[in-house]
Amino acid sequence: MGRIYSWPLWQLAVPYDQARKSQCRKEKLLAGQVLLPSIRTNEFSRANRANKRGDWKDPVPRLVLHFENGGFLVFYNCQMQWCSSPVADPASDILSAEFHRGQALDALRAPSPVCYTLLDQRYFSGLGNIIKNEILYLAKIHPLTRGSVLAPSDLEHLLDCAIQFSSDWLQSKLRGEGLHLQIYHKERCPLGHAVMKATFGPLSGYKRLTWWCPQCQPAVLSGVGEPTPVTE
Ligand SMILES: [Zn+2]
Numbered sequence: 149m150g151r152i153y154s155w156p157l158w159q160l161a162v163p164y165d166q167a168r169k170s171q172c173r174k175e176k177l178l179a180g181q182v183l184l185p186s187i188r189t190n191e192f193s194r195a196n197r198a199n200k201r202g203d204w205k206d207p208v209p210r211l212v213l214h215f216e217n218g219g220f221l222v223f224y225n226c227q228m229q230w231c232s233s234p235v236a237d238p239a240s241d242i243l244s245a246e247f248h249r250g251q252a253l254d255a256l257r258a259p260s261p262v263c264y265t266l267l268d269q270r271y272f273s274g275l276g277n278i279i280k281n282e283i284l285y286l287a288k289i290h291p292l293t294r295g296s297v298l299a300p301s302d303l304e305h306l307l308d309c310a311i312q313f314s315s316d317w318l319q320s321k322l323r324g325e326g327l328h329l330q331i332y333h334k335e336r337c338p339l340g341h342a343v344m345k346a347t348f349g350p351l352s353g354y355k356r357l358t359w360w361c362p363q364c365q366p367a368v369l370s371g372v373g374e375p376t377p378v379t380e
Pocket residue numbers: 337338339340341361362363364365
């Protein structure tokens with residue numbers, strides 16, 4: 149299991165939708181299928197109320213990874229499978245020094261909705277649903293906007309938002325601090341507008357809940373027909 153220690157911390161947090169599609173085999177190394185909000189760094193989750201019997205029981209972790217520097221990662225509410233090896237291409241890891249910006253921009257420029265592309269772990273390893281929602285709000289881009297209709301400067305800005313938000317989130321987690329979200333699971337955006345919520349995803353792929361503000365993130369007409377979202 150020594151190899152696990154060399155994995156970049158961020159790459160252990162494989163978004164569930166990507167991980168569930170990974171090719172897994174039982175005979176090889178462990179890899180996580182993890183819902184991002186269920187990770188604790190250097191601390192265990194504690195019970196915040198009593199159960200029906202009146203007992204205060206802390207949540208039971210499903211996986212704990214200890215590192216040589218004394219730090220540890222605790223995973224709750226995750227699925228695990230035996231798998232050939234983790235998908236770990238530093239060029240697609242948004243927090244790696246080797247992250248390939250040009251490759252990411254090429255992917256974003258595709259005619260598919262940007263909210264689909266952002267969750268494509270081939271290009272944005274480590275980018276999960278919370279990050280997707282928050283950065284689209286920060287960049288003022290409607291989730292279903294096709295990348296091909298966005299200006300190069302908009303794509304650059306969206307990518308900057310992805311890297312900055314992810315980096316800030318990681319640092320705040322390492323400090324044990326919470327994250328201030330602007331749109332994810334919100335009923336109103338910070339400017340007070342009513343927020344919309346729907347489930348979006350590729351026809352053949354995994355669908356994820358998406359929040360957006362129709363006023364701060366107006367829809368951009370692509371002229372080639374809007375994608376058909378799956379709505380709750
Ligand atoms: Zn708004």
